Amino acid sequence: EPEVTQTPSHQVTQMGQEVILRCVPISNHLYFYWYRQILGQKVEFLVSFYNNEISEKSEIFDDQFSVERPDGSNFTLKIRSTKLEDSAMYFCASSEFVSGETQYFGPGTRLLVL
Template structure:
């Protein structure tokens, strides 16, 4: 069964550094998402992406964040200058479409900012 994959599984970075989290969505999916989960808290929506554009973004997704689909398979989340509060689990998800299709989640990347 096709799966969403994410790399790396764990990334440690120093405050102020740039990080890129990578995701490979399911191959025929057209909608892509990033969510994050700070330890012990709820999963929060960051951004959705379709047709090479951001469809929607949350208040969390400020100018420090960007997303890109650099080729036909990868979907990346870049944090330009990491802060301690960016430490979280970041989940990528993909779906065939918005409605009625479900979102399939990747295993997540744990980002630790020191």
């Protein structure tokens, strides 16, 4: 069964550094999402992406964040200058359509900012 994959599984970085989290959505899916979960807290929506542009974003998704689909398969989340509070598990998800559609999640990238 097709799955969403994410790399790396873990990343440790220094505060102020840039990180890029990578995701490969399911191949025939058209809608892509990033969520994050700070330890002990809820999974929170960051951004959704469709047709090469952001369709929706949360307050968390400020100018430090950007998303890109650099080729036909990858979907990336970039954090330009990481802060301590960016430490979290980041989940990528994709869905075939938007209409009531289930989102399929990747295994997550655990980001630790020191």
